[in-house]
Amino acid sequence: MAAPLVLRNVRKSFTMHLRGGIEIPVVDGVDFQAEAGTCTVLGGPSGIGKSSILKMIYGNYGVDGGQILINHAGTTMDLASAEPRTVLDIRRRTLGYVSQFLRTVPRVSALDIVAEPLVRTGTPAKAARGNASALLNRLNLPQELWDLPPATFSGGEQQRVNIARGFITSHPVLLLDEPTASLDARNRKVVVAMIREKKANGVALVGIFHDADVRDAIADTVIDVSSFTARKAA
Amino acid sequence: MTTTDQPLLSVAGVTKYYGDRMGCADVSFDLWPGEVLAVVGESGSGKTTLLNCISSRLRPTRGSVHYAMRDGQSRSLFEMGEAERRFLMRTDWGFVHQNPADGLRMTVSAGANVGERLMAVGDRHYGRIRGTAIDWLGRVEIAADRIDDQPRAFSGGMRQRLQIARNLVTAPRLVFMDEPTGGLDVSVQARLLDLVRGLVSDLDLSIIVVTHDLAVARLLSHRMMVMKDGHVIETGLTDRVLDDPREPYTQLLVSSILQV
Amino acid sequence: MNPHASGFAAYNFAYLDEQTKRMIRRAILKAIAIPGYQVPFASREMPMPYGWGTGGVQVTAAILGADDTLKVIDQGSDDTTNSVSIRKFFEKTAGVATTTRTADASIIQTRHRIPEEPLKSGQVLVYQVPIPEPLRFLEPRETETRKMHALEEYGLMHVKLYEDIAKNGRIATTYAYPVKIEGRYVMDPSPTPKFDNPKMNDSPALQLFGAGREKRIYAVPPHTEVVSLDFEDHPFEINRFEDTCALCGAEGVYLDEVILDDKGNRMFCCSDTDHCEQRREAGHSGARAGQGLEASQ
Numbered sequence: 131m132a133a134p135l136v137l138r139n140v141r142k143s144f145t146m147h148l149r150g151g152i153e154i155p156v157v158d159g160v161d162f163q164a165e166a167g168t169c170t171v172l173g174g175p176s177g178i179g180k181s182s183i184l185k186m187i188y189g190n191y192g193v194d195g196g197q198i199l200i201n202h203a204g205t206t207m208d209l210a211s212a213e214p215r216t217v218l219d220i221r222r223r224t225l226g227y228v229s230q231f232l233r234t235v236p237r238v239s240a241l242d243i244v245a246e247p248l249v250r251t252g253t254p255a256k257a258a259r260g261n262a263s264a265l266l267n268r269l270n271l272p273q274e275l276w277d278l279p280p281a282t283f284s285g286g287e288q289q290r291v292n293i294a295r296g297f298i299t300s301h302p303v304l305l306l307d308e309p310t311a312s313l314d315a316r317n318r319k320v321v322v323a324m325i326r327e328k329k330a331n332g333v334a335l336v337g338i339f340h341d342a343d344v345r346d347a348i349a350d351t352v353i354d355v356s357s358f359t360a361r362k363a364a
Numbered sequence: 365m366t367t368t369d370q371p372l373l374s375v376a377g378v379t380k381y382y383g384d385r386m387g388c389a390d391v392s393f394d395l396w397p398g399e400v401l402a403v404v405g406e407s408g409s410g411k412t413t414l415l416n417c418i419s420s421r422l423r424p425t426r427g428s429v430h431y432a433m434r435d436g437q438s439r440s441l442f443e444m445g446e447a448e449r450r451f452l453m454r455t456d457w458g459f460v461h462q463n464p465a466d467g468l469r470m471t472v473s474a475g476a477n478v479g480e481r482l483m484a485v486g487d488r489h490y491g492r493i494r495g496t497a498i499d500w501l502g503r504v505e506i507a508a509d510r511i512d513d514q515p516r517a518f519s520g521g522m523r524q525r526l527q528i529a530r531n532l533v534t535a536p537r538l539v540f541m542d543e544p545t546g547g548l549d550v551s552v553q554a555r556l557l558d559l560v561r562g563l564v565s566d567l568d569l570s571i572i573v574v575t576h577d578l579a580v581a582r583l584l585s586h587r588m589m590v591m592k593d594g595h596v597i598e599t600g601l602t603d604r605v606l607d608d609p610r611e612p613y614t615q616l617l618v619s620s621i622l623q624v
Numbered sequence: 625m626n627p628h629a630s631g632f633a634a635y636n637f638a639y640l641d642e643q644t645k646r647m648i649r650r651a652i653l654k655a656i657a658i659p660g661y662q663v664p665f666a667s668r669e670m671p672m673p674y675g676w677g678t679g680g681v682q683v684t685a686a687i688l689g690a691d692d693t694l695k696v697i698d699q700g701s702d703d704t705t706n707s708v709s710i711r712k713f714f715e716k717t718a719g720v721a722t723t724t725r726t727a728d729a730s731i732i733q734t735r736h737r738i739p740e741e742p743l744k745s746g747q748v749l750v751y752q753v754p755i756p757e758p759l760r761f762l763e764p765r766e767t768e769t770r771k772m773h774a775l776e777e778y779g780l781m782h783v784k785l786y787e788d789i790a791k792n793g794r795i796a797t798t799y800a801y802p803v804k805i806e807g808r809y810v811m812d813p814s815p816t817p818k819f820d821n822p823k824m825n826d827s828p829a830l831q832l833f834g835a836g837r838e839k840r841i842y843a844v845p846p847h848t849e850v851v852s853l854d855f856e857d858h859p860f861e862i863n864r865f866e867d868t869c870a871l872c873g874a875e876g877v878y879l880d881e882v883i884l885d886d887k888g889n890r891m892f893c894c895s896d897t898d899h900c901e902q903r904r905e906a907g908h909s910g911a912r913a914g915q916g917l918e919a920s921q
Contacts, residue, residue: 147612148619189601191608214587214601215396235561235583236554250565447775469762469783476786483786484779490789490855512790 133163133201134334135187135303140196140210142182156182157358160196164303164334168350169325172338178355180338181230184305186210187336188227189217200224200303222250226304228296230311232288234281240266241276244294251299258298265294269320285312297324304328306337310344322347370432372397372538372570378417378427380410387413388594391427397537400564400571402585402602404578404617410594411574412542418572419459419540420449434537454484458531458539462546464523467530468515474501474526475511481534500529504559521552525559532563541573545580557583578621582606590614638685638718644668648686648841652832655843660809661773662756667839677710677735678836680752684733687748687832688714693721695729700737700878700895707735724898736799738820740877740899743829745846751814753835756842758802758812778810781853789858798863804851805844818852819862819878825850867892872903873910 140160146152157179164170172180185191186209187198193210200207202224207216221227226247235243241262248258266276269290275283280291289312296304306325310318318341325348328335339345345352371394380387388410395401403411416422418429420441429441434456441449453459461467468477478497479487487493498508504525506518515523524544531539544560545553561584564571575581581588581602588605590598590613598611609615636642644666651665670678688694694714698707702724710733711722723729726739733750743749759769762780772780781802788795801818804810813824814833824831824844831844844850854860865879870891877899879892891912894900904913 144608145610147615151612185607190603192600192604192610214604215399217601218586235558237558446771450775450777472762472783472787473790475790476783479786480779480783483782484777488782488854488856490786491857493786494790 133165135201135336136163136197136199137161137183137187138197138199140183140186140198141194142179142186142191143194155359157355160355160358162351162353164336165350166302166332166334167329169329169335169337169348171345171349171352172336172355173345173352174355176340178359180355181307183355184227184307184336184338188225188305189221222247224301224303226296226299226301228293228304228306228309230307232280232292232295234279234288236281237279239277240271240280240283240291243280243291244298247295247299261298262294265298266290268324269294270317286314286317289313290317293321293324297328300331300333302332303334303336306335306339308338308340310339310341318344370436370438371395372399372432373418373572374428374430374438375418376428376430378414378424378429380413380417380422381425386410386594388417388591391596393589393596393599395538395570395572397570398564398568399587400569400573400585402581402588403572403574403591404576404581404588405591406576406617409591411591413594414591415540415542415572415574419457420453421459431538454481455534456536456538458528458536460524460527460531460539460541460544462543464515464520464527467527468523470516471514473512473514474506474518477515477526477530478533481530485534496533500533501526503532503563504529505555519552520548521556524548524556528556528560528563532567532569535567536569538570538572541571541575543575543577544573545575545577553580560584578606578618590617635717637690638688638714639671640668640682640685645686648682651841652683652686652843655832655841656830656845658809659844659848660805660811660842662840662842664839665841667836670836672709672713674837675754676706677733677752679834679838679841680733680735680750680836681710681713681834682836683750683832683834683841684710684714684731685718687750688718688720688731690718690720692730693723693728695723695726695732695898696734697732697737697739697896697898698735700739700880701897703897725902726896726898736815736817737878737895738816738823740874740894740896741902742823743827745828747829749827749829749831751816751831751833753812753814753833753840754837755800756812756833756835756838756840758800758810773809776808778804781810782855785853785855785858789855795854795858795860801860802853804853806849807851810853811842811844813850817863817878818860821850821852821860822862865892868910869894869900869903870910870912872900872908872913874900874903874908 137160141158143153143155146154160183172183174180182191186193189209196210198209200209200220202220207220241259244262244265245258248261249255271287271290280288293309310321322344373395376392378391379389391414405411417424430438431441432438475494475497478500479493482493482496498511501508501511506522506525515526545556573584585602588602589596592613598605598614606618609618648665651663655663670681672678696707696711698704714720715722726741731748735752757769759772759780761784763769785795788797799817800812800815801821802810803813803821826847828846830846833842852860867879868875869879871893874894878895880895881890881892883890
């Protein structure tokens with residue numbers, strides 16, 4: 131397998147048991163691959179299932195059918211059927227994710243939240259904090275905030291912490307769910323530059339970007355997700 | 365969490381009947397080193413029965429539990445002698461009760477509570493025991509000058525932190541927790557959870573935590589098992605079970621969380 | 625049958641019936657076979673209240689023979705109510721010889737002291753025990769303490785000593801100081817002062833312990849290792865008295881403090897009255913010798 135991430139005929143629906151068991155199809159026949167050193171953008175109107183695809187890749191949503199193959203530590207793994215601890219190991223070492231919203235942890239400082247993915251893979255805490263500081267600095271997060279837990283930060287500040295946390299590792303696959311949505315123009319530029327560096331380092335990125343400027347600046351392939359929703363109920 | 369080839373704890377077909385009444389039925393799972401597993405469900409779902417069976421506090425009607433000892437040998441809990449099992453429980457295992465009074469000696473000092481396990485494994489140097497106790501009180505954020513106070517004089521949150529220190533002093537590899545944040549205020553809960561999170565990653569602990577609080581499960585655990593009427597009805601990555609619940613009951617549980 | 629029947633409703637020899645004595649002897653034999661282990665026995669109602677030595681009396685009754693010589697002491701004294709009553713009890717029900725001389729006694733029943741004069745081979749020391757379970761202080765469940773004895777889980781005993789040091793800067797337990805027997809069972813030596821603990825170790829005499837209310841008998845056979853528990857950095861120490869006996873001048877013995885008046889005057893004298901008398905007969909004397917207790921009043 132050449133591509134680090136391949137989706138084959140992936141299908142997803144929700145069964146709402148609390149509403150009489152109605153089935154809500156989300157996507158069907160999702161088929162694409164993300165190449166190393168490129169950015170694959172999921173396009174299409176909102177509500178079409180773009181975020182759901184990212185969540186399935188990350189293992190956050192279950193998969194009803196198909197395969198999500200990822201190159202992990204030299205072998206090909208199917209995320210759609212992997213054991214939980216395999217998924218956790220893939221997340222730790224291969225697969226990064228910048229979600230739309232930061233899930234804050236009480237009492238943990240912004241700096242430590244950013245440094246955590248490195249610490250978890252064995253980087254000494256001091257070095258990890260150093261890297262985290264550099265990233266937060268680059269993202270123009272005021273230094274006064276670094277030692278505070280981000281629960282009280284503004285949306286844009288939280289988002290920058292989230293981005294720094296996702297970008298701090300050198301995972302070969304990185305998922306981005308609207309990372310620039312709540313950022314100002316200056317910080318959007320920083321994120322675009324950071325994405326370009328990831329591409330230059332051979333990372334395969336898959337992302338959702340509503341901002342056309344950003345999308346045009348970084349997209350190598352745009353995938354129309356509405357083509358995967360053919361069997362959507364009337 | 366490290367990837368190893370041997371599970372720390374292997375539970376197979378554990379079933380417990382109280383007379384005709386079923387406590388839990390046919391529960392099987394593996395727990396891996398460094399993994400935190402949350403067992404969730406409402407009162408009466410069998411989660412505490414399960415916890416007591418796999419921690420050898422209760423003998424299951426059927427099924428087996430194997431534990432990987434420090435020398436790497438896998439041993440069947442219920443084929444061990446009682447002396448060996450009790451030794452395991454006070455060295456390589458911990459048990460954190462919902463009510464700290466069940467896990468602490470309320471009439472002896474905090475220092476003695478922490479030091480008891482050390483004395484139980486033969487430490488006979490008062491100064492050293494006390495030094496270790498002070499170190500552990502610090503790690504659970506209890507001031508060193510409270511070392512000679514009895515837990516009766518502590519708040520609920522402090523008692524629970526003391527109970528954790530008392531359990532961790534012998535560097536156990538596996539800790540069982542039964543509703544560890546049960547009786548605590550929300551802010552005290554947050555502090556405790558954060559503390560446990562930190563200890564898990566610093567000490568590479570494996571934890572099985574029983575809770576009805578999904579927020580606790582989300583914050584602490586890697587993996588989740590949902591129980592209903594004595595059966596495990598859904599299991600998987602914690603964020604997967606919470607964000608994409610499959611079973612009707614799990615969906616009900618998740619949708620019942622109060623959002624703030 | 626009964627040599628002591630004298631017209632009145634007769635007592636069996638030493639009050640207890642033969643079946644009961646056999647039952648108690650079986651418990652004693654088991655206790656001797658497992659030094660320090662608490663053997664349950666079917667404690668009988670005795671004609672005295674619990675706390676007055678019903679356990680010790682039953683043990684004594686079970687081992688007493690017609691040719692024995694009995695000594696009874698209470699806190700070292702031969703002449704307090706408790707010791708006088710028990711001595712009279714056996715004089716009446718067994719007709720045995722009694723003595724106050726340690727050296728002359730074959731059986732010594734004691735409440736909370738070991739005589740100063742070293743015991744000899746062939747002597748039996750019978751202790752009256754109020755609470756036989758050393759672990760009860762921290763673990764009230766009997767089922768649990770029995771299990772702890774069975775599995776040699778004695779960490780809790782050190783928790784008690786730890787608390788002592790934490791509170792007082794040293795091990796402040798002065799009586800009922802826990803001991804380990806032959807490296808196996810932890811035992812409560814009854815509320816004897818820890819001053820007497822070293823006398824229990826390697827004693828040539830047989831030591832029997834009876835707890836009537838709690839229905840337990842335990843034993844330390846002759847020449848058994850008895851070690852007082854401690855910490856490496858807080859080793860076991862016995863209390864030393866700065867004074868000497870005011871009556872006989874003895875040093876290195878256990879002294880009782882006697883308040884002489886309400887002006888703060890007091891004196892220390894031997895707790896072991898027999899030992900004190902013997903010394904005085906041999907010509908030793910202390911600071912207040914000859915004045916008696918009344919002299920100061």
